[in-house]
Amino acid sequence: MFKPHYVVFSCLLFVILYFATSSCTIDKTDYEDELTTEIPEYIDYEEAVKLSIGNYNISIQALNGTLYTGYNDIRLTVTNSSTNQEVSDVDVTLLPIKTNAINETSSGPHQYHLNYNNENGYYSGYVVFPNKSDVANHWQFYIGITDVYETLTASQDINVAEQSNKNLNMTTFLGHDNDMYYIALVAPQSPKIAENKLVAGIYKYNPPANTSTTFPDPEQFSYSEVENYTLKLDPRMPEPSMGNHSSPNNKDLIQEEDKLYHGVVNYTMTGNWTLNFILINQNGKIVKGTEVPTDFTPGIEGAKSELFIDILF
Amino acid sequence: MKHLFLLFFFWGCTLSAQNTKTKQDSITVLDAVELKTIAKSKLETDLKKSVTVDEFLASSNNISFIKRGGYAWEPLLNNMSTERSAITIDGMHVFGACTDKMDPITSYVESNNLSSITIKSGQEGGQQGATVAGSIDLKRKKTMFSDQETWKGAYQTGYEFNNQQFFNLGNVSFSNTKLAADGSISYRKAENYSDGNNDEVNHSQFKKFNTSLGFSYKTSALSAVKIDAIFDVAKDVGYSALPMDLWLSRALITSVSYKQLFEDKTIKLWDSKLYYNTVEHYMDDTTRPENLVHMDMPGWTTTYGLLSKVKLQKDNLSSEIQLNAYDNLSIAEMRMYPQDYSETTMFAYSWPWVTTRYVGLSLNNALDISYNSQLNFGGSLGVHYNYSKYVEFNWIFHPGAPQEKTRLLPSLFANYNVQLNDFDFSIGGGYGHRAPSVSEGYGYYIYNSFDRYDYIGNPDLKNEVSYEANASASYKTEKIKIEGNLNYFYIDNYIIGEILSMGSPMNYQSVGVKGYTSLDYATLFNAALNLEYAITNNLHLNGTVTYAKGQDQDQGNLPFIRPLSYLATLHYQYKNLNFQTSINGDLEQVNYSPQYGEDQTPGYTIWNFSTDYTFRIKNKKTVFQVGVENILNTYYSTYADWGNIPRMGRNVFTSLKINL
Structure with a gap:
């Protein structure tokens, strides 16, 4: 037997289900994603520079393992290469110097004498690079280490990247x-x-x-x-x-x-x-x-x- | 003043009785619980047979409207905005997803899926949730079980000439002993309307599709389960008074309920319902090339809830206990596009993922003190909880504001009613709290195009506390009925926006930033006088005058308070023909509020006429109606027309309804 109500109600049910499930609407914004797509946030310190001075191996860490224009928080560890032990009783100085195409030298704000941070076990300091490294501008770190016997110095070419943040x-x-x-x-x-x-x-x-x-x-x-x-x-x-x-x-x-x-x-x-x-x-x-x-x-x-x-x- | 009203209230509570009478018919008593209820059972007005939900609500004395265009008007109950009233669909809480109130709940239903609208004034509406102004409950159509397989339907169509609105509404229902089902479907499409100067009011068009479905299944002689769903889509809706329109809004409103009746017991009925609804709302400003900024403003709300009520009756006392619980999540975003589209967009939440949870228990009692007097009394206690997920937005203006906030919302009311010969008197009082709405508590740069300020919510707002008193008197004979109603609200911590000295606007149209704050208090007075007079059997006269006044603590006027308004309808019946004519209007708005962005609105009078003819096509009852609204093509706007947008000019409307 033909039952018209079944047809009518099935149609209505179909209409409701169709509209309720069709997805022509706008997605909600992923807020966390919205904040991070523009700016990557770096929280890990990685080695950016390493060099050896005499008996000492020096490792300089910065956020994301990169030195950027602007403010850089620096962590530096000194290792005695013969004992393979980290040392904390030496004085460490850090001097960033930029040389331009006509051999003029300049620098940026920095902490010259690094402090030893007992709690975390590294020397800490900062460097502010006003410009990035490029063909005309050449950056170097001049690092000095003074132990009970002598003062040793060495320099290392570094690369300063443009801060995109x-x-x-x-x-x-x-x-x-x-x-x-x-x-x-x-x-x-x-x-x-x-x-x-x-x-x-x-x-x-x-x-x-x-x-x-x-x-x-x-x-x-x-x-x-x-x-x-x-x-x-x-x-x-x-x-x-x-x-x-x-x-x-x-x-x-x-x-x-x-x-x-x-x-x-x-x-x-x-x-x-x-x-x-x-x-x-x-x-x-x-x-x-x-x-x-x-x-x-x-x-x-x-x-x-x-x-x-x-x-x- | 406050104490005076408390006294008034207790006097109302303790008025004693003289005689006793028991009503045998439990159904009558159960109905009496909803006394003082303005339930309009037929969704039509005196003038018009085919009305929108808004037009229908507008015919109530207690309701006025803020209009932002031709569609989705915001109902004001007792001259209070929607934050202060509990608007529900079959008791279910649904929350609009637009920060600019472009989608009041009433916009998500259609007249052909509703059976009635129950309006309760003040704390008597507290059963539906914490409220100050009262409650508006939109009741969906229900189909009863029947012994015989019954199959009914109705089809309604019509055309309105002013805005070329064409509508088609269809209903079907089916019932037998075990199963009852009903469905409705409707589509309305309207173009821009023209004002009294015959100028087109741009951005006043709308398209609305609505469908609903309900299935009841009888699980035993006294119990049934019911599944209900309403689905509503509005598209391409203009808001002439706002700087943007609506691209799309959708609502899905669903519930499953179980009802158990009891025979010969104190408990008469137990009705429980689980519900879920979701609303999405996407504004569109690409239709407004004059805008300086292109902006996306989507909003979403999702609500889960539980309603459970029992009706009890013993001797001359009948009671209704209702548990009301819901969980709502409201999200609204804004994304502004810079003039150079290659630049980054600018993003913020206007509702930073705000959760609202409410659990309330309410008790309503009707006590028949004597054969001619009743006492209605009751109250509710609710726990209201808010959580702002991205509370850092709120901290910008309110550093250190709590992320979570729990409030206790008590409510009490009592009403004494006595009939003496042809007179009927009632007096009552109420006390109740309400929590700030999501916008008031957590809103973030919500642009209000009325006063042109960006609004900031304050999570630390105090509860609004209302003390209310009401009284009514009526005289009724066969020929005449005169009824007067008064109510007075004294509202502590009345929430309103005030200019902030800090911050600067975010929306380019705005002139400053307002923060929601609490006034010490505000008072509201509403009065209405009704006259129904049967001049002859066929000739009836109805008249209504309403008056309201709202003031803040400094006797300054509150905004959106209706000036003195009047409505008179003359109805003449001749055989199957009906003729109606009415005039309605407002007087000049004397008590306007420049402080809150209002300007003075002049008075207006509108004259309307309609006629309808009832006949049968193949034994099917058919009603045809034709009428004219605003016959004189008066150019006017009302006190509550957002941005003084003009109302519709002369409008010829026609409708045809066939009961299948």
Whole structure:
């Protein structure tokens, strides 16, 4: 017997199932993936440079086993090649030097005397490379080791790669006090749409009092961490359609015990951001930087401070 | 003032009784539990036979609408927005997936799959979940088991000339002793409508497809299982008042329930339901080339729930105990595209994966104190839990805000009702809490095109606490019925957006950032007066006047409070012909709220007319209707028209309904 209701209800059921299971809709964004595709985050230290000085084998480790432009945290181990034992009782100095095509030498902010870190068993320090290695610019590490008997030195060619993570960008500028300054971002490597602890190293070049006759003379390549400055922060999105968008609850960077400058930056969404800075010295004088307008100006790219670093995540 | 109302409330509770009368018919008593309920059983209005769910709701005194276009209006119950009311489908909680409220739950059903809409004002609606304003329960059609194999159907079609809306609605049902099944299918398509100046209102078109299916199977003489599903798709829907439209929204609403009846016991019924629903909503701004930024704004909600209720009856007391539990996950994203498309897109969540869980137990009692008086009383206690997966979004404006938040939501109400001769009086009160909504608690740069601010949620918001009092009086004879209703809400910690001094807008149209905060308190007063008068047997007059006032703690006006409004309908029947004419309108909005983005809306009056004819085609009852809305082609917009978009001008509508 023909039962019309079966046909009707089967049709309806089919229609519901068809639409409910057809997948013409948009997938949800994988948020973790969204944050990491733009910026790989490196957490592992791997050997970037190795060399031997006399009886000592030296291994220098950096994140991802690569030295990049900008700030590099350095771990160095010294091994006595005859005993194959790591040593911790020697003084280690590190001097990065760049030679350009016309044989001029220069360097970047760095820690010359490395500290031995008892807890972790390595010498630690940092180097800020203002430029990468290329045909015209040739970087070398000059390493000195002083044990109870003597001071040994050696040099090693190194390769400085371009830092592709804009969150670790740096900037170099001449302050109003005519000193040469360097600001290099240290953290966060991989920012989130959140409150991010913003860490930067701020350094200045100490011009030598005398010209030198010996090479390499660390006095000619001397940098120091600036003390008790304040780095005022105003993060904004430069994209014209974002109309000079900013975020609330940011904190200016001030120096902490590790000599680095710490503050807070809030990123409200992913994309391009400009960190507008004003650097103020210990006496409250502006070294560099200008206030940026706070107006919301849709369609117009926001004005930048004369001191800024662009980031992207 | 607050204490006064508490007093009022307790007085309402303790009013005592004089006489006693037992009602024998348990069904009547069970129905009495839903007293004070405005249940509209036929989904049609005085004027129009074929209505959308929105048009139907609009015919209730308690409901007004925020309109953002021609489709998916946001129902305001007692002049309060949807956060404050519990809107459910057969008791099931469904959550819209649009941060801009483009998809209230009422947009996911269709008039031909509903049997009625139950509106309860204030805490009496607390049975459906924590609420301040009340509850709106959309009841799906049910088919009863029948001794004989029965096969029914209805087909409805119509055309509306103003927006070239063409609709086709079909229903079928089948029943025998063991099985009852029903299904519905519908499709509506409308183009842009024109306003009273005959100008086309761009982006007011819509397309909607809806289908539903229900199967009941009798497992024993007194028990049955039922499976229900509603599936709704809206596509290419314009929102003239918003800077974007809808590309696609879909909802799948399913449930399985088990019902057990009991004979000769105190417990009369046990009805349990497990449900699941999922909603997806994808906005589209590619239709708006004037936009500076192209933006994707998809949203999703998924809800699982359990409803279980028992109805008890002993002597003159009948009770309903209901367990209400659900788990909802709401996600909304925004991705902005830079003008140079090769640059990286900009991404953020506007709902950072917010989970809401609620478990509540409610008790409703109806006590027949005497043959002419009843006391309805009850309450509920709910536990409300929120979890924000990406709480770091919320920390940007509220550093250190907790990722999880648990709230206790109590509710109480009482209502005393007495009939004296032709008069009927009732007085009642209520007290209840509600938790902030997902947007209010965890929303992140949600652009509100009405006041043009980006809104930020605050996870630490306090519960909104409502103290309410209501009263009604009616006089009824054969010829005339006059009814007056009043209610007053005193709401502590009233949640509203206020301008933040920090942060800057993210959406290019906005002018600033507002954060949801709590006012100390706000008050709302609603009054309605109804008149039904049978001039002759064939000539009926209906009239309604409503008035409302909402104020914040500084006596400033709250937004979206309806000005004095009126509706009068004259109905004449001649044999199989019906004629209806009505006028309705609002007076000038006096108490508007510039502080919350409102401007003053002038008054308007609309005149409508319709006629219908009932006849039989091969013994099938058929109704044909033709009518005109806004006969004078008045150009107007109401106080709640988002961005003052004009309403529809003259509209000729026709409909044909055949009962198969």
